[in-house]
Structures are given as structure tokens and as C-alpha cells.
Amino acid sequence: MLFERTILNVIFISLIILMFAYWFQLIFIKKTKNVWTFPMVGTLLVNGSLFVVLLVRWIKAKYFPLSNLYESLLFLSWILLFLQTLLEYKTKSKILGAIIIPIVLLINGFANLTLPIEMQKASSLVPALQSNWLIMHVSMMMLSYGTLIVGSLLSILFLFLAQKKKLPVPTSNISTPNGKLEFLNQLDIWSYRIIGLGFPFLTIGIISGAVWANEAWGSYWSWDPKETWALITWLTFAIYLHGRLTKSWKGEKTAIIGSVGFIVVWICYLGVNFLGQGLHSYGWIS
Numbered sequence: 001m002l003f004e005r006t007i008l009n010v011i012f013i014s015l016i017i018l019m020f021a022y023w024f025q026l027i028f029i030k031k032t033k034n035v036w037t038f039p040m041v042g043t044l045l046v047n048g049s050l051f052v053v054l055l056v057r058w059i060k061a062k063y064f065p066l067s068n069l070y071e072s073l074l075f076l077s078w079i080l081l082f083l084q085t086l087l088e089y090k091t092k093s094k095i096l097g098a099i100i101i102p103i104v105l106l107i108n109g110f111a112n113l114t115l116p117i118e119m120q121k122a123s124s125l126v127p128a129l130q131s132n133w134l135i136m137h138v139s140m141m142m143l144s145y146g147t148l149i150v151g152s153l154l155s156i157l158f159l160f161l162a163q164k165k166k167l168p169v170p171t172s173n174i175s176t177p178n179g180k181l182e183f184l185n186q187l188d189i190w191s192y193r194i195i196g197l198g199f200p201f202l203t204i205g206i207i208s209g210a211v212w213a214n215e216a217w218g219s220y221w222s223w224d225p226k227e228t229w230a231l232i233t234w235l236t237f238a239i240y241l242h243g244r245l246t247k248s249w250k251g252e253k254t255a256i257i258g259s260v261g262f263i264v265v266w267i268c269y270l271g272v273n274f275l276g277q278g279l280h281s282y283g284w285i286s
Contacts (some may be wrong), residue, residue, distance in 0.1 A: 155258025
């Protein structure tokens, strides 16, 4: 526990340093050809440290470390940082780290400074979680949350930059000579790709959860708050992809839906934990 706490404290301090480093880089360093800057390398090291923490918990507790809210917050942080480094490498943009790092910092602050110590400790699985479906269902849901959050963030960033710069919304995937339009076009494409990746994760997570619910509770669907908001989340991004694939919506239309999806995902993942208890009682905050 002391080893884990030490690493998590180092991670928290490192995230604060990286946040200011990304902001400094974004404001004062306009162009850089080298993607392997200090913030990028630091983010990779922090993400590696988070992986070590999760791995140690897995080995010591002898179960996949996604049994409670605290562990899921650490796992979500790992997913967000992984996607950030991937996108930063592909787009060469510093703005993504300047947005995602503060979010990860808030997540870690909430997990380590707000949640009770009892919720942070690895403990024996409650009966409902003693199933082989744990890894499949919870990992798929967390992967979907992470990818959909990042995809939605790109939609929000697209809308913000498009309005701020008062530039026309791109209507095709063809790059233009205008660098600003090219970046907006990149945001639009990557938002679509990442949401397109997260949606199957969400679908698999919901289906596997229904099968697990029938095994544990004798019913595939009980309209539990988590289940209801998972369905709302699924419908929101189904509308996004439907408009994108069949209606040829691009740019602002889909970015608005993606931005709404950002709020919906957080309500599904964390918001309902404050509203009242349900069948997913092990994930609620008293």
C-alpha cells in the first residue's frame, strides 16, 4: 500500500507539472517539429506508472483491478493518457495535452483526495462481481467511456475553435492550404474515428453486462440507473454515427451531438453514483 501510495503521489505532482508545461508550450512555443518534447515524454512516464499501479493491484488482489469506483478512475486515467499520446503523435498538436492533462489531474485528485480510504483499498470481491464476466463487461465499459470522452472532447474543441476563429466548417476530408482549416478538419476526422472506436466497446459492454445481469440477478435488464444511462449514452452516439454514415453530416452538426455526448458519458459513469442506489451498489458513493 505504501509503494502504491508513493507512486500515486508522484503521479499527482507530475500531472500538475505537465499541465503547466503543456500550457506554457501552447502559449509560448508556436511551432515545434519534434513531437518528443518534455510534456510528451512526461505523459508517457506517468501513464507507465499508472499501468504499474494497476498491475500491482491485480497481482496482489488476484482479480482484475476494476471492482470499484477508485480502480475504475485509475483505469480511466490510463486510457485518457494513452489516447492523448496517440493523438498528439498523430496530429503534432499541443492543445490536446493542454486539455486532457487537467481532466486526468481532476480525476486523480477526486480519486485520491476525495474518495474515502476504504474505497481506495483493494478488497475481496462482492458476490455479484465474482464472475468471469467482470473483465469483459467492466473493461469494455471503461474503454468505451475513455474513447467516447476523448472523441467528444475533440467535438467540443472543434466547435470552440470554429466559433472563435469564425471560419467556415469543413465539408470534406480534403485538406486545404489554410492551416487552421486543416486543423479543424483533423479534429473532425479524429473525433469521428475515436467515437467510431468507442461505440463498439460500449455495445459489447452493454450486451455482456446484460448476460452477466441475467446470470447474477435473473434478468437481462432491470432499468437500473446505470443501465438506463448506458442506453441513453448508446442512443446518443448511435445518432452521431447514423448522421455521419447515412446523412453525410460533418463538422458542426456531428460536433454538437458529440459535445452533448461528453455530458451524457459523465452522467452515465459518475453522475448516477450521486443520485441514488441501484443494483450496481458497489459503484455508488455513500
